[in-house]
Amino acid sequence: MRIVTITRPFGAGGHTVGQEVSKRLGFELIEKGIVDAVAKKAKVSPDWVKAIEKERGNQLINFVNSLVSINFLDRLQEDKNRGYIDEKIYVDTLQDVMLEIARESDAVIVGRGGQYFLEDHPQAVHVLLTADDPFRVKFLQEHYDMDEGQAQQVILRGDKRRHNFYKKIHHEDYNSISLYTVVLNMTKISIDRAVDIIAGLVEDLE
Numbered sequence: 001m002r003i004v005t006i007t008r009p010f011g012a013g014g015h016t017v018g019q020e021v022s023k024r025l026g027f028e029l030i031e032k033g034i035v036d037a038v039a040k041k042a043k044v045s046p047d048w049v050k051a052i053e054k055e056r057g058n059q060l061i062n063f064v065n066s067l068v069s070i071n072f073l074d075r076l077q078e079d080k081n082r083g084y085i086d087e088k089i090y091v092d093t094l095q096d097v098m099l100e101i102a103r104e105s106d107a108v109i110v111g112r113g114g115q116y117f118l119e120d121h122p123q124a125v126h127v128l129l130t131a132d133d134p135f136r137v138k139f140l141q142e143h144y145d146m147d148e149g150q151a152q153q154v155i156l157r158g159d160k161r162r163h164n165f166y167k168k169i170h171h172e173d174y175n176s177i178s179l180y181t182v183v184l185n186m187t188k189i190s191i192d193r194a195v196d197i198i199a200g201l202v203e204d205l206e
Helices: 014-025 033-042 046-053 057-067 070-078 087-104 133-144 148-168 191-203
Strands: 003-007 028-030 107-110 124-130 182-185
Touching: 003 014, 014 028, 014 107, 014 124, 014 191, 033 046, 033 087, 046 087, 046 148, 087 107, 087 148, 124 191, 133 148, 182 191
Parallel strands: 003 107, 003 124, 028 107, 124 182
Antiparallel strands: none
């Protein structure tokens, strides 16, 4: 199966580019659905997965662990009808989900470390989108109906959350160009041109 992974900071147009690439190629778009897939596999609420992914995830898990005994957690994990998740289980389950996606369908995966989990996939195109801050602010204003101050705050929070996510999966070199098939500066090119480039790289895999 062919796979496109798209890594981006918030406001660089990752969702939009991913959506258009999936339409162009007829691939499944995998984005927020990964949370539900991880939650289902770990047998926990999607809210727990979201908490793990956010910057306060580790503190939440430590707090919960402090309220219950280790024996209880052991029993909980042994009960096949219930689940438990911490950062290690999250990373392992996320990797399993990514590999399952890559085995089952042609897909575009936006975010969540796909470039790492699928780095050895023989038919993967790994894309890094970049953009300067003024572009990101303007993009959020135009596409998400935000004013300038709101857009700036979303970018700050998004960058922090992105850094913390990659720290959780033990990779902090996510902007290293060696990880990617192509790096696209969205400040310099249009979304349509980005889609053309990515689709062309995928078609070259055939």
